[in-house]
Amino acid sequence: MLKNNKKTNRPIATLFCSFIGHSYTVTNKITNHINEYKCGNCGKEVCDDTRGYLEELTLKQREVNETLSLFFKKRSKRQITA
Ligand SMILES: [Zn+2]
Numbered sequence: 001m002l003k004n005n006k007k008t009n010r011p012i013a014t015l016f017c018s019f020i021g022h023s024y025t026v027t028n029k030i031t032n033h034i035n036e037y038k039c040g041n042c043g044k045e046v047c048d049d050t051r052g053y054l055e056e057l058t059l060k061q062r063e064v065n066e067t068l069s070l071f072f073k074k075r076s077k078r079q080i081t082a
Pocket of ligand 1: 013017021022025036039040041042043044
């Protein structure tokens, strides 16, 4: 995995992914059920939605996840200290 390779939108990789599927790894854990993923081949980013499907990680979705993550962390903290 190349971490410093931000522009990974290579046509061959995209073609490869469309044949065998994306190779996602978790990049950000939002809640127990929602994660953000990135494909190690083409760099496509997706996340779990509330129904358990994968959807494209848009800027708006990223903001939603950030809010969710903060809320989730606050809540788990409260559960621990309660
Ligand atoms: Zn891919």
